[in-house]
Amino acid sequence: MNPMDTITQQFAAHNYKLTSQREAIVKVLLENEKDHLSVEEVYMLVKGSFPQLGLATVYRTLELLCELHLVEKMNFGDGVSRYDLRSEEHDHMHHHLICDSCGKVAEIKDDWLAELEEKLEKEYGFSVTDHRLDFKGTYRICTGSGCKRAKEGQTIS
Numbered sequence: 001m002n003p004m005d006t007i008t009q010q011f012a013a014h015n016y017k018l019t020s021q022r023e024a025i026v027k028v029l030l031e032n033e034k035d036h037l038s039v040e041e042v043y044m045l046v047k048g049s050f051p052q053l054g055l056a057t058v059y060r061t062l063e064l065l066c067e068l069h070l071v072e073k074m075n076f077g078d079g080v081s082r083y084d085l086r087s088e089e090h091d092h093m094h095h096h097l098i099c100d101s102c103g104k105v106a107e108i109k110d111d112w113l114a115e116l117e118e119k120l121e122k123e124y125g126f127s128v129t130d131h132r133l134d135f136k137g138t139y140r141i142c143t144g145s146g147c148k149r150a151k152e153g154q155t156i157s
Contacts (some may be wrong), residue, residue: 036082101142
């Protein structure tokens with residue numbers, strides 16, 4: 001099933017309408033999946049198709065998507081809330097590498113914590129329903145003179 005079908009089903013299952021504005025917001029998230037967009041970035045990308053769209057509508061829609069567990073709200077230490085689509089292929093949220101120098105964020109799709117989850121279940125009787133892990137550090141290229149982003153003072157997400 002494609003991601004849009006899953007999202008449509010989740011809306012229907014919880015008696016929410018997938019309005020054209022909400023659909024446009026979801027499509028922007030899908031088209032920019034690796035970018036970890038902020039509310040303002042989503043707003044600017046959707047505004048072209050829906051000039052009458054308000055920033056409050058984008059906020060409310062993103063919060064609804066979080067409530068439906070379709071999107072994860074996260075902060076990578078820059079004080080900006082960013083939104084990341086959850087994947088059907090994985091039981092848990094993916095993990096991130098966050099560069100302290102340039103702000104680059106890379107995703108790790110592998111679930112390295114499955115063994116730990118089993119141990120938590122066996123030893124503590126604790127069943128993990130979700131987890132997210134962010135690694136902060138510096139890319140090798142950023143410690144030398146090769147990091148263009150650090151030189152230019154840019155950050156990306």
